[in-house]
Amino acid sequence: MATTLNPTHVSTTRVARRFQLSRLWQLAAAHLALLLYTALALFPIFLVVVNSFKNRRAIFAMPYALPTAETWDPVGYQTVFNNANFGLYFANSLIVTIGALVLILLAGTMASYALAEYRFPGNTLLGLYLALGIMVPIRLGTVGILRLVVALGLADTLWALILVYTASGLPLAIFIMTQFMRQVPRELKDAARVDGASEYRIYWMTLPLVRPALGTVAVFNMIPIWNDLWFPLILAPSENVKTVTLGAQVFLGQFVNDWNAVLASLTLAIIPVVVLYILFSRQLIRGLTAGAVK
Amino acid sequence: MKKFFSLVFILTVALSAGLVAAQDETVTLTIESWRNDDLAIWNEVIIPAFEAQHPNINVEFQPAAPTEYNAALNAKLEGGTAGDLITCRPFDLSLQLFQQGYLADLTDLPGMENFSDVAKSAWITDDGSSVFCVPMASVIHGFIYNQDIFNELGLEEPETEAEFLSILQTIQDAGYVPLAMGTVDQWEAATMGYQNIGPNYWKGEEGRLGLIEGTAKYNEGGFLEAFEALARWRPYLPPGYQAISYPDSQNMFTLGQAAIFPAGSWEISVFRPLVDFEMGAFKPPLPEGADTCYISDHTDIAMGMNAATEHPEEARAFLEWMTTAEFAQLYSNALPGFFSLSNHEITVDDPLAQEFLSWRSECESTIRSSYQILSRGEPNNENDLWAMSAQLLNGEVTPQEAADTVQAGLEAWYEPQQRNS
Amino acid sequence: MQRSGTTRRKPFPIHIIVFLAPAVIIYTAFMIFPLLDSLRLSLYAPGESGEYVFVGLNNYQRLLTEPLWAPRFFGALKNNLVFFAIHMLVQNPIGLFLASLLSSQFIKGRAIYRTLIFTPTVLSVVLVGFIWRLILNPLWGISGDILGLFGIENQPWLGLETTALPVLSLVSVWQYVGIPMMLFLAALISIPDELIEAARVDGATAWHVFWKIKFPLILPTVGIVAVLTFVGNFNAFDLIYTTQRATAGPNFATDILGTFFYRTFFGIQLQPGNPTMGATIAGMMLLIILAGVLLYLFTFQRRLLKMDIQL
Known part of the structure; x- marks a missing residue:
């Protein structure tokens, strides 16, 4: 696929560099979009799993925190x-x-x-x-x-x-x-x-x-x-x-x-x-x- | 692809092994129920007590979720796979099952004399000739409150609606949620709201029977006033109450965020293990100028026998045991807040349950207005009450509009109400 | 060639029957027969003493005209159309977008993204409903915290007539976006590289390559995704039932055909089930879904077949 930089269309190295730069941006944007969506897909599951190990008060008071020594409670x-x-x-x-x-x-x-x-x-x-x-x-x-x-x-x-x-x-x-x-x-x-x-x-x-x-x-x-x-x-x-x-x-x-x-x-x-x-x-x-x- | 067939083979072997069930002398009875909350109590308290006296009978409690119970039970009865003992909803749903021949006649069951006519009224044919379920318990409506918050704010239990509203305001000003209730599940608004405070406005049985005879209407007198009183709760519900479900309100109360829970007595056994504060209870507050109090003491749960059971003798033995003082005592104390409907003298240990029970002697008892006869047609009266009570608290309709809609629904099919309009 | 020709011309050779028999037998016995047996009830009504009396299409007429039934039916139909529209406009474009990103060979960790993004799809609807009910719950306050980051004021989303249905549709999109993504991905990676290379050589931009070359080639998949979405959405039930119960509140704002059917057929709380009207609603659902599928088969798919031939 790297061979798409066909010399007949991309005549100077400067253009080629700009092209690679924009390609890099595209890649970064694609990764960002995928990462964001992955986070959206997993966040609710993460919340459930993390909170299942905490005590009842901590579930309500600090829903995002990982369980700590004080809040750890596998009673569920x-x-x-x-x-x-x-x-x-x-x-x-x-x-x-x-x-x-x-x-x-x-x-x-x-x-x-x-x-x-x-x-x-x-x-x-x-x-x-x-x-x-x-x-x-x-x-x-x-x-x-x-x-x-x-x-x-x-x-x-x-x-x-x-x-x-x-x-x-x-x-x-x-x-x-x-x-x-x-x-x-x-x-x-x-x-x-x-x-x-x-x-x-x-x-x-x-x-x-x-x-x-x-x-x-x-x-x-x-x-x-x-x-x-x-x-x-x-x-x-x-x-x-x-x-x-x-x-x-x-x-x-x-x-x-x-x-x-x-x-x-x-x-x-x-x-x-x-x-x-x-x-x-x-x-x-x-x-x-x-x-x-x- | 050979894996396919080896899998099929393994499955066949595994399944046929499972099919060869051990058969011996003991008879197994299965109980159908919607009380999945009570699974542990049946398995650890009630069933062992019965089995100790009847070693040849093995009882299994098989609950479904309350929302699925009616549908699942009906399908299983039609298909012939329902359990031997069937937990009965009050009034028409069970009556219908009896008329279709799915529930056995229990009129002559020894021990049935231990129940008053009122107790049996929810599980008897319209002409009073046949009883088809053994009454188990009734539940009483009222308000459970957080004693710590009341002490902190120096509040007294309210007697009248005016006192009730002023207490709600004080609680709100102090930064607590006054009433733990939401409307997303709808039934709470009707059951814990409208039917809880309503009897004081429509004078209990007088109003309820008036509806059945066609002399009272939902959109006038006490029934309308009850909608108006319910609407006054609106400012005191939790933020975002339109999306608060029943378990949410329970959590809100048991975590100490809300001061008052509009309740049914069944909450007592739910709340006990969850709270770390003292709980108190007060009965529905009286409207301006009223001197008699009315409470909803609702016949809620009973047990019947599948007419197609293969073990009628054993099933009847179990039902007979359910009429005894022993069962009444066990059940009422295992589940404080479910009050036995039998005439036996029983002692309830839980102080909060005692409080609820004491209202029986102070006030006139009635049951929920929509349960007897009025929910036989379409649109269904109970469902209309759910929808309109929730709509009312959501601020989408006025009390008059809510009352008119419910009345119109009833008049659409119920002849005694049509005669009067 | 001739051999296969003659094989196919024989009237019902035994092997065709062998191939079809297991599926047809199991399917007919365990689905079609019980379903038709119940669907038959839509032509009956309970008579004076409770026995069923044949009433022809009377129940359908009642469903479409009587004040007791018609507003509920058309309300559920309208909600179902909204539910479907949101899936078509949000779920399928997002699925296509994610698939086009994941089909690029330049993206590292494609397999991981793919697996993770598909995860919500494998969860039970009961769990998904429960999780989102917790997250959207004003008591727990998660949705308030997160929306606050974007300056949006929190609302009792599932309790308001205006927001409950769109929000639940989006929850359903969240769960099922993996399915169109996977189907589009399978179609995209089967496009021959040479076609794309050739276009690139001609100086086409990525945007241009996608819409002018890739999209027409995955059009059959677009059709399949659309028809699967349609069938799935008009048969949907579980998510609404789990979050809003069969009452489909507030004020029937989330009532779709599936919940309307369930409530009517099996009853709810004190309302006994009404098998004949329930079967009538199911009959209407069958007609609607059948119409959609036939439309797909006889317009979209036929045109595609013609295109195939031209290619």
């Missing part, structure tokens, strides 16, 4: 750990989220491959049908879903949640992935067909080529699944299948005026998601850049 965390089975809740959330993600990616890529690859009667209609689900509030179907779950004997199991989240994640997944599937070069697939590969084999081959879509869909679906409150409350409220978000909610209700406990449980709820996100985000970024083959 003690309350949280004494009152809820967060380890189990965390494992439940992890099983549900990963289970649903695997199913969404598998069923979603298969369907969007078929929609993007084959021309068959009703293709467009089916695509639209598969998108209908994101156009109504899913809570509308609560009772119907619960009845189905009961009929299948899945009430109060993690399977109920996995299946519901898979169903609710599929429309967006198929919508995004179909767009990406269409961009896979036809020559590659036709070449494979000439070599006698089965359609299933060709589908499997295309998956690495749509990795950005896989990463994007995984991240977008992971968030609402992990954070959902409604379906755990309705479909799996028992102690042994409770998810971490539902657990934290019971908590927030219980100690809504105990800011230590509130801030501590908020912090505890934030950390796993952020860790999970950072793990996935490597995949996401790698997927994004790998997809942008030049």
